[in-house]
Amino acid sequence: MSIVSSFYFELVSPERCIFSGDIKSILLPLEDGYTTILAGHSAILSTITPGIITIEPVCGDILRYIVFKGIVTVSSLNCIILTDNVFLMDEFCVGALNSRISETNDIIENICDFERKYHLEQFVLDLSCLRNSLHLS
Structure with a gap:
Protein backbone atom coordinates (compact mmCIF):
# COMPACT_ATOMS: atom_id res chain seq x y z
CA MET A 1 0.00 0.00 0.00
CA MET A 89 -0.24 38.19 -2.11
CA ASP A 90 2.16 40.99 -2.99
CA GLU A 91 2.48 44.74 -2.53
CA PHE A 92 -0.47 45.33 -4.89
CA CYS A 93 -3.01 43.25 -2.93
CA VAL A 94 -3.44 45.98 -0.29
CA GLY A 95 -4.70 48.33 -3.01
CA ALA A 96 -7.17 45.68 -4.17
CA LEU A 97 -8.40 45.22 -0.59
CA ASN A 98 -8.77 48.98 -0.11
CA SER A 99 -10.76 49.25 -3.37
CA ARG A 100 -13.13 46.44 -2.38
CA ILE A 101 -13.63 47.92 1.10
CA SER A 102 -14.43 51.33 -0.43
CA GLU A 103 -16.82 49.85 -3.03
CA THR A 104 -18.66 47.82 -0.38
CA ASN A 105 -18.95 50.83 1.96
CA ASP A 106 -20.54 52.78 -0.92
CA ILE A 107 -23.09 49.98 -1.39
CA ILE A 108 -23.83 49.87 2.36
CA GLU A 109 -24.74 53.58 2.38
CA ASN A 110 -27.62 52.95 -0.04
CA ILE A 111 -29.08 49.77 1.48
CA CYS A 112 -32.28 49.70 3.54
CA ASP A 113 -32.40 45.91 4.06
CA PHE A 114 -30.90 45.45 7.55
CA GLU A 115 -29.93 41.81 7.05
CA ARG A 116 -28.08 42.50 3.80
CA LYS A 117 -26.48 45.57 5.38
CA TYR A 118 -25.30 43.46 8.34
CA HIS A 119 -23.69 40.87 6.03
CA LEU A 120 -21.94 43.55 3.98
CA GLU A 121 -20.70 45.27 7.14
CA GLN A 122 -19.31 41.93 8.33
CA PHE A 123 -17.63 41.48 4.94
CA VAL A 124 -15.97 44.92 5.28
CA LEU A 125 -14.83 44.00 8.79
CA ASP A 126 -13.35 40.72 7.52
CA LEU A 127 -11.54 42.50 4.68
CA SER A 128 -10.23 45.19 7.06
CA CYS A 129 -8.90 42.56 9.48
CA LEU A 130 -7.27 40.73 6.58
CA ARG A 131 -5.65 43.94 5.31
CA ASN A 132 -4.37 44.78 8.79
CA SER A 133 -2.89 41.28 9.22
CA LEU A 134 -0.79 41.38 6.05
CA HIS A 135 2.93 41.48 6.64
CA LEU A 136 4.45 42.20 3.27
CA SER A 137 8.20 42.62 3.07
Missing part, protein backbone atom coordinates in the same frame (compact mmCIF):
# COMPACT_ATOMS: atom_id res chain seq x y z
CA SER A 2 1.49 3.33 -1.04
CA ILE A 3 0.96 6.61 0.74
CA VAL A 4 -0.39 9.38 -1.46
CA SER A 5 1.64 12.52 -0.82
CA SER A 6 0.13 14.90 -3.36
CA PHE A 7 -3.21 15.72 -4.92
CA TYR A 8 -4.59 17.79 -7.78
CA PHE A 9 -5.65 21.39 -7.12
CA GLU A 10 -7.33 24.12 -9.19
CA LEU A 11 -7.92 27.75 -8.27
CA VAL A 12 -10.43 29.18 -10.75
CA SER A 13 -11.89 32.66 -11.26
CA PRO A 14 -14.43 33.69 -13.92
CA GLU A 15 -11.62 35.16 -16.02
CA ARG A 16 -9.14 32.27 -15.92
CA CYS A 17 -7.60 29.33 -14.13
CA ILE A 18 -5.16 30.89 -11.64
CA PHE A 19 -3.43 27.67 -10.58
CA SER A 20 -3.68 24.09 -11.74
CA GLY A 21 -1.42 21.24 -10.69
CA ASP A 22 -0.30 18.80 -8.04
CA ILE A 23 0.27 20.11 -4.53
CA LYS A 24 1.38 18.73 -1.15
CA SER A 25 -1.01 20.82 0.95
CA ILE A 26 -3.24 23.86 1.00
CA LEU A 27 -4.34 26.09 3.89
CA LEU A 28 -7.85 27.51 3.38
CA PRO A 29 -9.86 30.25 5.13
CA LEU A 30 -13.19 28.52 5.79
CA GLU A 31 -16.23 29.59 7.83
CA ASP A 32 -14.99 27.71 10.91
CA GLY A 33 -11.41 28.99 10.62
CA TYR A 34 -8.34 28.00 8.68
CA THR A 35 -8.17 24.36 7.56
CA THR A 36 -5.24 22.44 6.07
CA ILE A 37 -6.07 20.00 3.28
CA LEU A 38 -3.73 17.09 2.52
CA ALA A 39 -3.94 14.20 0.07
CA GLY A 40 -6.60 11.71 1.10
CA HIS A 41 -8.68 14.32 2.95
CA SER A 42 -12.34 13.51 3.50
CA ALA A 43 -14.89 15.17 1.24
CA ILE A 44 -15.79 18.79 1.95
CA LEU A 45 -18.05 21.35 0.31
CA SER A 46 -17.62 24.70 2.05
CA THR A 47 -17.60 28.46 1.73
CA ILE A 48 -14.33 30.36 1.49
CA THR A 49 -14.19 33.49 3.66
CA PRO A 50 -11.93 36.51 3.19
CA GLY A 51 -8.40 35.38 3.88
CA ILE A 52 -5.16 33.95 2.57
CA ILE A 53 -4.90 30.70 0.63
CA THR A 54 -1.47 29.12 1.13
CA ILE A 55 -0.46 26.53 -1.48
CA GLU A 56 2.51 24.18 -1.14
CA PRO A 57 3.18 22.86 -4.66
CA VAL A 58 4.98 19.55 -5.23
CA CYS A 59 7.70 21.56 -6.99
CA GLY A 60 8.48 25.21 -6.40
CA ASP A 61 7.94 27.87 -3.79
CA ILE A 62 4.93 28.28 -1.53
CA LEU A 63 2.26 30.51 -3.09
CA ARG A 64 -0.09 32.81 -1.21
CA TYR A 65 -3.28 34.32 -2.63
CA ILE A 66 -5.80 36.74 -1.14
CA VAL A 67 -9.44 35.73 -1.63
CA PHE A 68 -12.63 37.58 -0.74
CA LYS A 69 -15.07 34.69 -0.96
CA GLY A 70 -15.68 31.50 -2.88
CA ILE A 71 -16.62 27.84 -2.82
CA VAL A 72 -14.30 24.90 -2.25
CA THR A 73 -14.92 21.25 -3.01
CA VAL A 74 -12.53 18.62 -1.71
CA SER A 75 -12.32 14.90 -2.38
CA SER A 76 -9.61 12.42 -1.46
CA LEU A 77 -7.87 13.08 -4.81
CA ASN A 78 -8.51 16.75 -5.60
CA CYS A 79 -9.45 20.21 -4.41
CA ILE A 80 -11.15 22.89 -6.51
CA ILE A 81 -11.80 26.49 -5.50
CA LEU A 82 -14.16 28.76 -7.43
CA THR A 83 -13.81 32.43 -6.51
CA ASP A 84 -14.81 35.80 -7.95
CA ASN A 85 -11.77 37.70 -6.72
CA VAL A 86 -8.28 36.36 -6.10
CA PHE A 87 -4.98 38.23 -5.93
CA LEU A 88 -1.41 37.08 -5.55
Whole structure:
Protein backbone atom coordinates (compact mmCIF):
# COMPACT_ATOMS: atom_id res chain seq x y z
CA MET A 1 0.00 0.00 0.00
CA SER A 2 1.49 3.33 -1.04
CA ILE A 3 0.96 6.61 0.74
CA VAL A 4 -0.39 9.38 -1.46
CA SER A 5 1.64 12.52 -0.82
CA SER A 6 0.13 14.90 -3.36
CA PHE A 7 -3.21 15.72 -4.92
CA TYR A 8 -4.59 17.79 -7.78
CA PHE A 9 -5.65 21.39 -7.12
CA GLU A 10 -7.33 24.12 -9.19
CA LEU A 11 -7.92 27.75 -8.27
CA VAL A 12 -10.43 29.18 -10.75
CA SER A 13 -11.89 32.66 -11.26
CA PRO A 14 -14.43 33.69 -13.92
CA GLU A 15 -11.62 35.16 -16.02
CA ARG A 16 -9.14 32.27 -15.92
CA CYS A 17 -7.60 29.33 -14.13
CA ILE A 18 -5.16 30.89 -11.64
CA PHE A 19 -3.43 27.67 -10.58
CA SER A 20 -3.68 24.09 -11.74
CA GLY A 21 -1.42 21.24 -10.69
CA ASP A 22 -0.30 18.80 -8.04
CA ILE A 23 0.27 20.11 -4.53
CA LYS A 24 1.38 18.73 -1.15
CA SER A 25 -1.01 20.82 0.95
CA ILE A 26 -3.24 23.86 1.00
CA LEU A 27 -4.34 26.09 3.89
CA LEU A 28 -7.85 27.51 3.38
CA PRO A 29 -9.86 30.25 5.13
CA LEU A 30 -13.19 28.52 5.79
CA GLU A 31 -16.23 29.59 7.83
CA ASP A 32 -14.99 27.71 10.91
CA GLY A 33 -11.41 28.99 10.62
CA TYR A 34 -8.34 28.00 8.68
CA THR A 35 -8.17 24.36 7.56
CA THR A 36 -5.24 22.44 6.07
CA ILE A 37 -6.07 20.00 3.28
CA LEU A 38 -3.73 17.09 2.52
CA ALA A 39 -3.94 14.20 0.07
CA GLY A 40 -6.60 11.71 1.10
CA HIS A 41 -8.68 14.32 2.95
CA SER A 42 -12.34 13.51 3.50
CA ALA A 43 -14.89 15.17 1.24
CA ILE A 44 -15.79 18.79 1.95
CA LEU A 45 -18.05 21.35 0.31
CA SER A 46 -17.62 24.70 2.05
CA THR A 47 -17.60 28.46 1.73
CA ILE A 48 -14.33 30.36 1.49
CA THR A 49 -14.19 33.49 3.66
CA PRO A 50 -11.93 36.51 3.19
CA GLY A 51 -8.40 35.38 3.88
CA ILE A 52 -5.16 33.95 2.57
CA ILE A 53 -4.90 30.70 0.63
CA THR A 54 -1.47 29.12 1.13
CA ILE A 55 -0.46 26.53 -1.48
CA GLU A 56 2.51 24.18 -1.14
CA PRO A 57 3.18 22.86 -4.66
CA VAL A 58 4.98 19.55 -5.23
CA CYS A 59 7.70 21.56 -6.99
CA GLY A 60 8.48 25.21 -6.40
CA ASP A 61 7.94 27.87 -3.79
CA ILE A 62 4.93 28.28 -1.53
CA LEU A 63 2.26 30.51 -3.09
CA ARG A 64 -0.09 32.81 -1.21
CA TYR A 65 -3.28 34.32 -2.63
CA ILE A 66 -5.80 36.74 -1.14
CA VAL A 67 -9.44 35.73 -1.63
CA PHE A 68 -12.63 37.58 -0.74
CA LYS A 69 -15.07 34.69 -0.96
CA GLY A 70 -15.68 31.50 -2.88
CA ILE A 71 -16.62 27.84 -2.82
CA VAL A 72 -14.30 24.90 -2.25
CA THR A 73 -14.92 21.25 -3.01
CA VAL A 74 -12.53 18.62 -1.71
CA SER A 75 -12.32 14.90 -2.38
CA SER A 76 -9.61 12.42 -1.46
CA LEU A 77 -7.87 13.08 -4.81
CA ASN A 78 -8.51 16.75 -5.60
CA CYS A 79 -9.45 20.21 -4.41
CA ILE A 80 -11.15 22.89 -6.51
CA ILE A 81 -11.80 26.49 -5.50
CA LEU A 82 -14.16 28.76 -7.43
CA THR A 83 -13.81 32.43 -6.51
CA ASP A 84 -14.81 35.80 -7.95
CA ASN A 85 -11.77 37.70 -6.72
CA VAL A 86 -8.28 36.36 -6.10
CA PHE A 87 -4.98 38.23 -5.93
CA LEU A 88 -1.41 37.08 -5.55
CA MET A 89 -0.24 38.19 -2.11
CA ASP A 90 2.16 40.99 -2.99
CA GLU A 91 2.48 44.74 -2.53
CA PHE A 92 -0.47 45.33 -4.89
CA CYS A 93 -3.01 43.25 -2.93
CA VAL A 94 -3.44 45.98 -0.29
CA GLY A 95 -4.70 48.33 -3.01
CA ALA A 96 -7.17 45.68 -4.17
CA LEU A 97 -8.40 45.22 -0.59
CA ASN A 98 -8.77 48.98 -0.11
CA SER A 99 -10.76 49.25 -3.37
CA ARG A 100 -13.13 46.44 -2.38
CA ILE A 101 -13.63 47.92 1.10
CA SER A 102 -14.43 51.33 -0.43
CA GLU A 103 -16.82 49.85 -3.03
CA THR A 104 -18.66 47.82 -0.38
CA ASN A 105 -18.95 50.83 1.96
CA ASP A 106 -20.54 52.78 -0.92
CA ILE A 107 -23.09 49.98 -1.39
CA ILE A 108 -23.83 49.87 2.36
CA GLU A 109 -24.74 53.58 2.38
CA ASN A 110 -27.62 52.95 -0.04
CA ILE A 111 -29.08 49.77 1.48
CA CYS A 112 -32.28 49.70 3.54
CA ASP A 113 -32.40 45.91 4.06
CA PHE A 114 -30.90 45.45 7.55
CA GLU A 115 -29.93 41.81 7.05
CA ARG A 116 -28.08 42.50 3.80
CA LYS A 117 -26.48 45.57 5.38
CA TYR A 118 -25.30 43.46 8.34
CA HIS A 119 -23.69 40.87 6.03
CA LEU A 120 -21.94 43.55 3.98
CA GLU A 121 -20.70 45.27 7.14
CA GLN A 122 -19.31 41.93 8.33
CA PHE A 123 -17.63 41.48 4.94
CA VAL A 124 -15.97 44.92 5.28
CA LEU A 125 -14.83 44.00 8.79
CA ASP A 126 -13.35 40.72 7.52
CA LEU A 127 -11.54 42.50 4.68
CA SER A 128 -10.23 45.19 7.06
CA CYS A 129 -8.90 42.56 9.48
CA LEU A 130 -7.27 40.73 6.58
CA ARG A 131 -5.65 43.94 5.31
CA ASN A 132 -4.37 44.78 8.79
CA SER A 133 -2.89 41.28 9.22
CA LEU A 134 -0.79 41.38 6.05
CA HIS A 135 2.93 41.48 6.64
CA LEU A 136 4.45 42.20 3.27
CA SER A 137 8.20 42.62 3.07
